[in-house]
Amino acid sequence: MQDWDNLRIFLELTRSQGLVDAARKLGIDHSTVSRRMKRFEQQVGSQLFDRNNHGYKLTAEGYRLVEYAEKIESTIYAAAEQLGGQNSKLSGQVRLGATEGFGTFVLAPQIAHFCARNPHITVDMLPMPRFVNLSKHEADISVSIERPLSGNYVVTKLSDYVLKLYASGDYLARHAPINDVSDLAQHNFIGYIDDLVFSEELRYKDTVAPDAFRAFRSTSVVAQYTAACSGHALAILPCFLAQQSDKLVPILQSQVSITRTFWLVAASEQRHVARVSALWSYLRECIELNRAFLMGQAPHMQSLR
The missing domain is CATH 1.10.10.10 (Winged helix-like DNA-binding domain superfamily/Winged helix DNA-binding domain)
Structure with missing residues (x-):
């Protein structure tokens, strides 16, 4: 021993x-x-x-x-x-886990700027269509759509974000008009695979359009986004993801607007390690700067310099 x-x-x-x-x-x-x-x-x-x-x-x-x-x-x-004096010269490796869409389209560009600020820190980015397991040391920090209910973690609310109903302009030109939620039953949807969905927070389609047929299903929100851009079905997508495409337009904005929350999580013993703390603080700062973007109120993301 x-x-x-x-x-x-x-x-x-x-x-x-x-x-x-x-x-x-x-x-x-x-x-x-x-x-x-x-x-x-x-x-x-x-x-x-x-x-x-x-x-x-x-x-x-x-x-x-x-x-x-x-x-x-x-x-x-x-x-x-x-x-070793690492607080004066931050160095080492930090592993960051996040949901797939948020990690790929929001965090990755911001982390690039963090690495430029801190050239001696290596950040491993894990954007995944599932929860990242901190207890198994898959990551030092995670961004989750659910707040942990147990475990020795430090948790803070990172930001709310909004999802809306989207379709391509080409799809809308070729299909029946959508003037009300009741019209959605006539349209095909893109969504998650029911028995493989990793969080109840993702079961929003059945609330918005329970009778609509899902023509395409995937565990990946990025795959859903790509399919929606192709113009063959409707999709409920995070604004921060859908706004990446000039092809997608929001539909029934006053009737379909879903709010969810991102939580920033780290194991208690890791939270105050210098390099982990630096990334934690940076994430809070850059997400605060982009709160309007995550809420669908700004068209573009801003980066800290």
């Missing part, structure tokens, strides 16, 4: 796809990882992994150790930053 390096190997093995993947990330041979973990289990006096043909699976004792090991890891990293 006295050897931090064994704890480091243990944590990487819990986070990786398997023994070979962990060894690659650690820069050592996979046989060394296996040998070190067997020795580590002897030291702690408990079996930490069940080993089978499918890889390494944590035992109950292994899960209990993860919590303590992560606290030690965070303390060591925080101490290294403070003692």
Whole structure:
């Protein structure tokens, strides 16, 4: 238990796809990882992994150790930053997770400016059509459409955002006019796949037009946006995404306007690590600057310089 390096190997093995993947990330041979973990289990006096043909699976004792090991890891990293003078020269890696559309179309351009400001920080961007799991260390910070109800996290409201109903001008010219919500039943929609939707916050189509047929479904909001631009169906899209295209126009703006919220989340032990804190503050600043854009009240996004 006295050897931090064994704890480091243990944590990487819990986070990786398997023994070979962990060894690659650690820069050592996979046989060394296996040998070190067997020795580590002897030291702690408990079996930490069940080993089978499918890889390494944590035992109950292994899960209990993860919590303590992560606290030690965070303390060591925080101490290294403070003692190494990293607060005066920010450096290192920060991993940022976000929903796919927001991460790709809003955060990515802003992060480019952050990296220009902080040339010694590397930002890994994870725009995904699902929740990013902070407890499994998939990211240091995440932007989520749901506020975590449990867990040791620091959470703040980042911003509200608005979704509206959109169609291409070409679609509107070729199909029946839309003057009221009741007209939507005559039109095809683009939306999410019901049994694969990752949050109840995304089930807005059934509220707006429950009887309309979904001609195209996807887990990806970017795919939905692209399909809407092609001119074959209607779609409910975030304004910050739809406004990227000159082809899409909002429909029934006074009747269809849906507000959702983005939450900024970080594990408590990571929140005050200098490089994480710098990105956290930057995100709040640049999103505040673009609040009107996210609410569909401004046509273009602004960047901090």
